[in-house]
Amino acid sequence: MFSSFSFGELGTRGLPIDVANRLRRGQIRGTIEQMRVMLLGNTLFAPALSMNAWGQGRDGLVVLWTVAIVLFSWWIFYSWTTYYQTTGSEKDMRGFVIQTFFNSLFWTTGMALFYPVASGDQKAIITAIMAGALALGTTGFSHAPWAGMTYLAVQTVGNALVALICGLTLGSSTDFLIFVLMIAAGVSLFNATLEGAKAARVAFNNHERLSEKSEVVELLLKDYEEQATEWLWQTDKNGHLLSAPAQVLEMCASQGGQTDSIDLVELLAANCTKAAEEDIRQLQQAFADKAEFHDVRLSIQSPVDGELRWILMKGRPQFERGAFQGFRGIFADATAAVVAERKVQFLASFDGLTALLNRNSIQKKLSELQADDHYAVALLVDLDGFKQVNDSYGHHIGDLLLKKVAERLQENTSENTWVARLGGDEFLVMMNRDEPISAAEISWTAQSICERVSQLAKVEDFVVQVSASIGVSRFPEDTRQGLELLSMSDMALYEAKNAGRDRITYFNAEIQNRL
Structure with a gap:
C-alpha cells in the first residue's frame, strides 16, 4: 500500500x-x-x-x-x-x-x-x-x-x-x-x-x-484460541489466576469468565468429578511444594452442555531472582484422546454394536475354567432367517434387530450367566456355576431363549421375525478344556441347522465322529 x-x-x-x-x-x-x-x-x-x-x-x-x-x-x-x-x-x-x-x-x-x-x-x-x-x-x-x-x-x-x-x-x-x-x-x-x-x-x-x-496476528491468535486444543494459563504467587482460557473457565462455570481473585486449584477441585480426586490431590501437592507437574488429567462435567470433558494439565513454577512468582502452564483438551482410548478399551472386550462381551472376552473366560472347580454350559445361538431380513430390509434394520436380540438374551439372566456376540448373527449364552447344572435348568434356559428370540420384533417401520437354532455343550462333562466348549457347541449347532433349524441340539461323541 x-x-x-x-x-x-x-x-x-x-x-x-x-x-x-x-x-x-x-x-x-x-x-x-x-x-x-x-x-x-x-x-x-x-x-x-x-x-x-x-x-x-x-x-x-x-x-x-x-x-x-x-x-x-x-x-x-x-x-x-x-x-x-x-x-x-x-x-x-x-x-x-x-x-x-x-x-x-x-x-x-x-x-x-x-x-x-x-x-x-x-x-x-x-x-x-x-x-x-x-x-x-x-x-x-x-x-x-x-x-x-x-x-x-x-x-x-x-x-x-x-x-x-x-x-x-x-x-x-x-x-x-x-x-x-x-x-x-x-x-x-x-x-x-x-x-x-x-x-x-x-x-x-x-x-x-x-x-x-x-490485526492479522490478532485474528490468527483469536482463530487459534477458538480452534486450538491447548491453552496457556498463569497464576500469581498466591495461586490466583492471572490468565486462563475462556474454554476452561466456561467448563468450570466461572463467573463471567473473570479471573480476578480466583484460586485455580479450588476452582478445578470444585468442578471436577470424583474420578479426578487423585489428580486434584497431586495438583494441590505440586502447588504447595512449588514443584513442576505433568499429565494431570482432570474430568469435568460441563455446565454448558452437560458433556463430560477431560483436560490435561501441566505447569512449572516461575522464579525471579530466587523469589517465587507463581505458576505458568498449559491446559490441553484431552477429551478426544480419552474417548478414543476408552473406545479402544471397550472394543477390546465388548461388541461395538450390541455392547455384549465379544469373542476375545469369552475365550478368556473359557480359558480360566478349572475342571475341578467349575461347571459350565455353552449355548451357541444362531438366528434362522436373519439373512433374509438383511436382504429384504437392509443392513441398518438387520443391525437394529441384532440389538433387540441382544436385549432379549440378557433378559432373566442370572449373575453367573454371560452373554456374548461372537460375530454376525451368532451369540453365546454361557452358564457358569460352582456346582453341577441340572439338565432341567439347561433345557429351560435353551427353550426360553428360543421363545424370546422368535417373538415378533418391531424395528422402525417394519415387523420382522426370526427363530433360533442352539448348539449346547457342557463342562466338564463333554470336555475338560474350557476353550473346546466353543467348537463343541458349534458342532451341535451345525447338527441343529442340518436337522431343520429352530431346534436345540446337545453335543455328543456321535456328532463329533460324524463331522
Missing part, C-alpha cells in the same frame, strides 16, 4: 480513504497539542511587538492590530476544541490550513505596519520577535506539513518583502541584510520542515504496516 514518496506525496495522495483520514487526524491533533501554548503566547508576543511600535504615529493601528491578533488567537484556541474531535476529513484539514494562513498573515501585517516606522533598537526588537514567531510557528505546525509550510511561506515572503522595500526606499544596508537573513531563515526552516514531514510520514507508514500485521 505504501511506497517511496516525493514532496507531492506528503499529503494523502494514493492512500485509501480510511488511512488518509487517520493521517490527517493525527496531523491535526499533533499540531493542536503542540501549538495550544504557543497560541496563548500570542497574547504576550503581540503586545511586546506593539510596544516597540508605539509613539511612531501609528498608535491607532497599533491598538487595532494588537486587539485583533489577540482576539483571533483566542478564537483559534477555542475552535481547536472542535477540531481535536476531527475525523480527519479533507474539509477539516482545509479549515485548519486556512486558520494557519490567517494567523501567519496577522504577524506579517504587523511587520508591514510597524517595521517601516521603527528605528534602531526598536527595529531590531521587532525583527527578533518576528523571527521568533516564524521559527516557533513553523516548528509547531510541522506535524501538519501543509499548515506548517503555509505559515512559513506567508511569513517568509511577507517579512522579506517588507525588509526589501524598506531597504530600497531608505537605502539602508541593514534592511537588505535582514531581507537576506529572512530568506536564508525561510529556506533553512523549509528544509527542516520538509525533512520532519518526511520522517513523520515514514513513521506513519511503518505504524500502519505494523497495525495491519498486528
Whole structure:
C-alpha cells in the first residue's frame, strides 16, 4: 500500500480513504497539542511587538492590530476544541490550513505596519520577535506539513518583502541584510520542515504496516484460541489466576469468565468429578511444594452442555531472582484422546454394536475354567432367517434387530450367566456355576431363549421375525478344556441347522465322529 514518496506525496495522495483520514487526524491533533501554548503566547508576543511600535504615529493601528491578533488567537484556541474531535476529513484539514494562513498573515501585517516606522533598537526588537514567531510557528505546525509550510511561506515572503522595500526606499544596508537573513531563515526552516514531514510520514507508514500485521496476528491468535486444543494459563504467587482460557473457565462455570481473585486449584477441585480426586490431590501437592507437574488429567462435567470433558494439565513454577512468582502452564483438551482410548478399551472386550462381551472376552473366560472347580454350559445361538431380513430390509434394520436380540438374551439372566456376540448373527449364552447344572435348568434356559428370540420384533417401520437354532455343550462333562466348549457347541449347532433349524441340539461323541 505504501511506497517511496516525493514532496507531492506528503499529503494523502494514493492512500485509501480510511488511512488518509487517520493521517490527517493525527496531523491535526499533533499540531493542536503542540501549538495550544504557543497560541496563548500570542497574547504576550503581540503586545511586546506593539510596544516597540508605539509613539511612531501609528498608535491607532497599533491598538487595532494588537486587539485583533489577540482576539483571533483566542478564537483559534477555542475552535481547536472542535477540531481535536476531527475525523480527519479533507474539509477539516482545509479549515485548519486556512486558520494557519490567517494567523501567519496577522504577524506579517504587523511587520508591514510597524517595521517601516521603527528605528534602531526598536527595529531590531521587532525583527527578533518576528523571527521568533516564524521559527516557533513553523516548528509547531510541522506535524501538519501543509499548515506548517503555509505559515512559513506567508511569513517568509511577507517579512522579506517588507525588509526589501524598506531597504530600497531608505537605502539602508541593514534592511537588505535582514531581507537576506529572512530568506536564508525561510529556506533553512523549509528544509527542516520538509525533512520532519518526511520522517513523520515514514513513521506513519511503518505504524500502519505494523497495525495491519498486528490485526492479522490478532485474528490468527483469536482463530487459534477458538480452534486450538491447548491453552496457556498463569497464576500469581498466591495461586490466583492471572490468565486462563475462556474454554476452561466456561467448563468450570466461572463467573463471567473473570479471573480476578480466583484460586485455580479450588476452582478445578470444585468442578471436577470424583474420578479426578487423585489428580486434584497431586495438583494441590505440586502447588504447595512449588514443584513442576505433568499429565494431570482432570474430568469435568460441563455446565454448558452437560458433556463430560477431560483436560490435561501441566505447569512449572516461575522464579525471579530466587523469589517465587507463581505458576505458568498449559491446559490441553484431552477429551478426544480419552474417548478414543476408552473406545479402544471397550472394543477390546465388548461388541461395538450390541455392547455384549465379544469373542476375545469369552475365550478368556473359557480359558480360566478349572475342571475341578467349575461347571459350565455353552449355548451357541444362531438366528434362522436373519439373512433374509438383511436382504429384504437392509443392513441398518438387520443391525437394529441384532440389538433387540441382544436385549432379549440378557433378559432373566442370572449373575453367573454371560452373554456374548461372537460375530454376525451368532451369540453365546454361557452358564457358569460352582456346582453341577441340572439338565432341567439347561433345557429351560435353551427353550426360553428360543421363545424370546422368535417373538415378533418391531424395528422402525417394519415387523420382522426370526427363530433360533442352539448348539449346547457342557463342562466338564463333554470336555475338560474350557476353550473346546466353543467348537463343541458349534458342532451341535451345525447338527441343529442340518436337522431343520429352530431346534436345540446337545453335543455328543456321535456328532463329533460324524463331522
